[in-house]
Amino acid sequence: MRGTGLTGARLGAALLAATITAGAAEAATLRVGVQADAGTMDPQAQNIQTTLTLHAMVFDALVTRDRQLKLAPGLATRWELVNPTTWRFHLRPGVRFHGGEAFGADDVKFSIERAKAASSQFQIFVAKIKEVVVVDDLTVDLVTDGPDPLVPDKLTYIFVMDRGWAEQHSVREPQNLRTRQETHTALNANGTGPFILRTREPDSRTVLERNGSYWTPIEGNVTRVEWRPIANDPTRISALLSRELDLVIDVPTQDVARLQRDQNLRVERADEFRTIFFGFDLKNEQLKYGQPGGGNPFRDRRVREAVSRAIDIASIQRATMRGLATPTGQLLAPGNVGYDPALDARLPYDQAAARRLLQEAGVPQGFAFTLDCPNDRYVNDEQVCQAVTAMLNQVGFNVSLNLMPRARYFPKLWERDTSMFMMGFNSPYFDGMYALETLHMTRADPEGIFNYSLYSNPEIDAMIRAARDETDLARRETLMKAAWKRVTEERIYIPLYHQVLVWAMRTNVVAPLRPDNWLEIRWVKVN
Amino acid sequence: MTDVLTRAWQSDIAFEFRRSPAAIGAAAVLLLFLAAAVVPDALAPVPVFDLTRIALRDAFLPPAWMEGGSPAFLLGTDAQGRDLLSAIIYGARVSMLVGAASVLLSVLIGVPLGLIAGYRGGWADALIMRAADIQLTFPAILVAVIFDGIARAALGGVAHERLAVPLLILAIGITGWVQYARTVRGATMVERGRDYVAAAALIGRRQGAIMLRHILPNVLTPVLVLATINLAVAIILEATLSFVGLGIPPTQPSLGTLIRVGNDYLLSGEWWIVIFPGIALLLLVLAVNLLGDWLRDALNPALQ
16 A cells, blocks of 8 residues: 555656646557456446456546545536435536437436346445435435445446447346346447447457547546457566567566566556455355265364465465465455454464364364366466465365366356355455455345355344444444454455555556556556 | 297397387387386376375475575476476376377277278268268367367366366377278278288178288288377377367376466576476477387388
8 A cells, every 4th residue: 555655656746747748649559468358348247357447448437536546526526415315416517428428317327226236246336325316417316225425435336328328229237147148238338438449359359449528638648448368477478578568467476577677667566455365165064065975064163264274375475476465364455444453464374283173173084175266367366276275185185176267267156156265355445344245244135245155144244234334434443343353253264365466567658556456547658 | 938039129120120229219218208107106206196295385496406406306396396307207197198098099990990991982981981071170179179168068177177188088089080091991992902802702701800800900000100100199289288278187287288387487487397398298209200200111111
C-alpha cells in the first residue's frame, strides 16, 4: 500500500509534466499481454479481475475511483443519503452509448436489476438494494434493505448497459457461464466507456479504439488497445522483450529478475490485495473425492490445522514465488478495513506436530483425497499445488493433484464439486466484509456465494451479520475484527500468502499500478 | 549355444555392424537408455515419483559442477526440488515405453491388414487401402487431440491422468499403421506370384497359413527397418504432444513433459531444467535414427 501510494504520486507528477509539454493529441497504441482472456464481454456474467479490467475500458459504472483509490464521480455526478435506507444518485447529463443511444436513469435501473439475476456473478454488490426508483431521467433512488453505507463502493463494480440495446439483442439476463450459454454479449458490448470494442477474438486478440466523444477528457493518450492473452509464460515474456507487447500485467515470478536487468523495460510491483488459500469440503459426511468409507476428516479442525502445519511456506515463498509473496495466517490483506496484524502469523511449519494432530483426530495414517487446482489463474498456481501435494504426502496424506485450466476449474467450484481446492481472493472496495460475507457465511446466495466449502455455522453467521448491519464505523470495525479472529482460529480456510503484484512495461509506458490489479486505461500514457 | 553365437558373429549383418562406428555408437547409447528403462531404480539416484522424498528446499539447484550446486544432484534440480538426472532417467523410460508400444500397435494393425490386402486383392484390397487413405487425412496430433478431449471429458482429471500412457500409446499407434499396411501389401503382391506360394497352395494349405507361414517371413525385413525409423518418430511425437500439454502429465513426466515444464525457466537463468532433458531426447532419437538408417542399408542388397 505504501509503495503504491508513492508510485502513484510519482506517476501523477510525471503525467502532469508530460501533459504540459506534449499534450495528449498524438495517437498511441497499447498492446497489453495477459495470461488468460476475459471469459465474456457480458458485464454481469463473470466476476474475475481480468474480466473487470477489460470491461472497465468499454463500460462505466456510476462511481469510479481516483488515483488515491477514493470514490470519484463516474456516470453519477454526485450522490447522497436521503434517509438511512435511500441513496440518491444524480446522473451525468449528455452521455451517449457507443451505439449512439442516450444514457439515462432507465439504463441504471436496468443494469442494477440485471446484476441481481440468477446468472449474475455480481449479486453480492446489489443484494441489499431492494428497489431502484427512477425519480426523473437523471435521478435514481436506491432503496436498501436496512442501512448499507457501502452502496457507492459496491456500485464501482456495476457497469451500465443500454437497456434498449440489451432488449434488442435478447440479453436482458446476464450470460450464464455455468451452463456455457452463448449470448450476443459474449462477443459484443455497448457501453459508455472510454474505449469502443472493435474486434473480439476470444483467447487471441481484442482490439479497442478510443471513444472520441467520451464524457470527460481522458488523461492518458492511448487511442487503441490491443488485448493479447498469451497463456505460455516464456512466450508472453518473449513478446514483451521483442517489443510485440508494451505492457504485461501477468509477469511470471521467475522472469522478474531478468526483466529488471533489461534497459528497455521497467518493472513495477505492489503488494496485491489478493490472498491465496486452500479450502475444503466441510459439509459432506463422505468426501466426494476421498477414500470410500473414509468419511470426511476435514470436518475436524485438527485435520485442517495439520494441513496448515505441513506446509513449508518459507520454501514456497523463496523457491516457487521468488520472494513475491507475503506469507499470512489470515484471509485479508493489510490495507483493508478489518485487517488485524495479530492474525497474520501462520502456524509454524512442523511436520511432527501435523502428524500428532492427525493422530489426535483419529486418522493417524492420513487419508487419500484429490486436491483441485487451476493452472492458469493465480501466479504459479500449478507449482504451488505440486509443492503442497508433496508436503502433504510427507505427513501421511495421500493426495492426488487434479490440475485444470480456469475455464473448467471455476464451474467445478460453482457446483461445489470438490474435496479440497485452491483459491485466491481479493477484497473489492478495500473492506473485509466482502470476504466475510461471501466466503464464510452459510450459503444463501448472495451470502456465502463463494463459500465453496459449504461451511455453515450459525454463530459465525450471526457475528458477521452484526458487523455488517452496524452503521457506526468504529464499532463495525471492532465487530469485524472479532469475526475475522473467530473464522481464522476456526481454520475454515488455510491461507498461504498475499501475492505481490508485478507489471512489466516498456520504459515509454506509464501505467499506474493499483493494488487490486486493476489496469485503469484512462491513466495510461505511451510516450 | 556357442555355436549360435559364433554363427551370429560371422553373419553378414554382424560384419556390417562391426564395420560401422555410427551403428556401434548408436547401439551403445540405446543400450544405456534401455538399461534406464528396465532398471531405473538401480540407475537413478533418487526415486523422483516418491513425493515423500522430494523437498522444495532443494528447488532450482544448479548442476553439481556449478557454483551453488550439490554433489547429491549431478544435473541440478527442478522447480519442485526433484533431482533432474533421476527425472530424466524415469522420463526416458516413459518416452521409450510409449514409443515402443505405439510402434508395436501400429505393426500389429498394419501388417495383417497389408497381408490381407496384398494376398486377397479385390474388394478387400480396395476397402483396406481406402481406409488407409482416410486414415492419412487424420494426422497423429489431431487424433491425439481428439482422444485427449474425449478422455478428459469422460474420465475427469485424475482418472485421465492414470490412463494417460495407454491413451497416448493408442492415439499414436492407431495412426501409424498405414505405412506398414502399404509396405506389406506391396511386398505381398510380389511374393504372391512366386512358385513357393503356388506350391503351398497346391498341397492344400489354407490361405491363412500361407500368409502367416510362407509370405509373412519374406516381407518382414522392410517392416523391421520401418519400425526402427518409426520408433524415433513416435518418441518425437510423444514429446511433441507432451510439450503442448496433451500427453503425459507432470506427475509421471516423460522427456517431453520435462521439456515443457522446464521451458518456463528458459528465460530466467535456470537453463538446466530444460536443456538436459532436451539433450537426452536428442541423444535418444539420434541413436534410434542412426541405427534405423544403418539397418536399412545393411539389409538392402542393392546398396552393397
